[in-house]
Amino acid sequence: MRRSLNITPVPGAAAAEALPRIVAFVEEMAELDDWAPDLVLRSNLILEELILNTLTHGRTTGLSDIEITLESGENSVAITLVDDGAAFDPLSDGLPANTDLPLQERSIGGLGLHLVRSMAEDLAYRHADGKNHLTLVARSGV
Amino acid sequence: MELAQERNAGTNVIRPAGRVDGSNSADFHESLMAALSGDDNRVILDMGGIDYISSAGLRVLLLLAQHLGGSSTPFAVCSLAASVDEVFRISGFNQIITVFGTLDEAKAQLA
Numbered sequence: 001m002r003r004s005l006n007i008t009p010v011p012g013a014a015a016a017e018a019l020p021r022i023v024a025f026v027e028e029m030a031e032l033d034d035w036a037p038d039l040v041l042r043s044n045l046i047l048e049e050l051i052l053n054t055l056t057h058g059r060t061t062g063l064s065d066i067e068i069t070l071e072s073g074e075n076s077v078a079i080t081l082v083d084d085g086a087a088f089d090p091l092s093d094g095l096p097a098n099t100d101l102p103l104q105e106r107s108i109g110g111l112g113l114h115l116v117r118s119m120a121e122d123l124a125y126r127h128a129d130g131k132n133h134l135t136l137v138a139r140s141g142v
Numbered sequence: 143m144e145l146a147q148e149r150n151a152g153t154n155v156i157r158p159a160g161r162v163d164g165s166n167s168a169d170f171h172e173s174l175m176a177a178l179s180g181d182d183n184r185v186i187l188d189m190g191g192i193d194y195i196s197s198a199g200l201r202v203l204l205l206l207a208q209h210l211g212g213s214s215t216p217f218a219v220c221s222l223a224a225s226v227d228e229v230f231r232i233s234g235f236n237q238i239i240t241v242f243g244t245l246d247e248a249k250a251q252l253a
Contacts, residue, residue, distance in 0.1 A: 016165040016198075023163075041194055041225045044163075048196045052164050103211055103238040106204055111233055112197035118232045 001033050002071040007051065009063055015055035022047050022068070033072040039140040043070070043077055046120050046138055049112035050090060054083055061086050075140040079120075083132050089125045090134065091117065143173045152183030153249065159191030162199030171202040175209075185210055186248045190221035195229055207239050216240075220248040 005025040007018050023044055030040045047068065054066060063085030071078040090113050117123065120136040127133070143166055146157040156177045162170050178185065187206070195203075203219070210217040218240035222230060230236045242248035 016163075019163055019165045038225060044194065045196055045229070048163055048198075052198070100234060100237075103204075103207055106208075106238055108197060108201040108204055111200060115197060115229065115232055119228075 001029065002069065003029060004067055004069040007066040007068065009055060009066075015052050018051060018055060019048060022051060025068070026070070029070050029072065029077075035072070035077065036075065036140040039075070039077060039138060042119055042138045042140075043079065046079060046116050046136065047081075049116050050081060050134070053090065053112055054081075054085060054088070073137070077138050079136050079138060081132070081134045084130060085132065087127045088132060089127075091123050091125050143169045145173050145177055147177050149179075149182075152181065154179065154182040154185045155188055155245065155249075156185065157188040157191060161194040162192060162202070163194065163196045164198040167196075167198035167202050170199060171205060174202065174206050178210075182215055184216040184252055185218075186245065186252060187217075187219045188221050188245050188248075189219050189226055190223070190245075192226055193223050195226050197233075200229065200233055200235060203235065203239065216252050218242055218248050218252045220245050 003025075005021065007021065010017070026040060026043050026047065029035070030043075051066060051068070054063070063083060066081065066083040069080040116136075120138055123134070123136040125132070125134050143158060143160070146159070148155045148157075154177070156174065158170065158173070187203075207217055220242040221244055222241060230241065240252065242251065
């Protein structure tokens, strides 16, 4: 099954207010297509990190819509995100997360995108028609 | 966020439940800090009831670990669900926070 959800940023609203709709959308798809529990968790994590990143990191200039499309596959789900905010490639964003630093020196910057890049497969980004297009695949059991 | 808690001879065991994501991580942070006491000799966070944690939740665990590290209070987490364990490994958190398989192991070995 293939379904889409559109998120419209609300000025002044906390970015995290978008999360319950995303979780509900994922869980509805998961139930209809009988996803494994780990696939549900990974899909939620990937979407949360990417969408909160888009909504909170100053790229909301001109952003009026984020379209999330999910398509169930064999033990996997193909995720497509299209948004009309400022051009941003989350696959080549700056520094890798500082996952080797000791406790007192660790900061959390970049960790969300690091999780996405590590957990998802077949990641591809392009900027076309004034929009960011990101495709990736979440897989169960790897 | 509601936390179950058990204190025994200076060992503070804190047991959160549910999801920790960007919508409740501030609340999670506040609840954890409120669950600490200056009398704690050591703190164990039993994560057995958490099945989902995103980077927003990891940030809170990092702040907690740094706070306790600042007062040299031994701190560990235990009983990670497979999904949480995966996030810990990918983020390298298993190298900066002590992780035990079970609460009993944590109680026996954390010093």
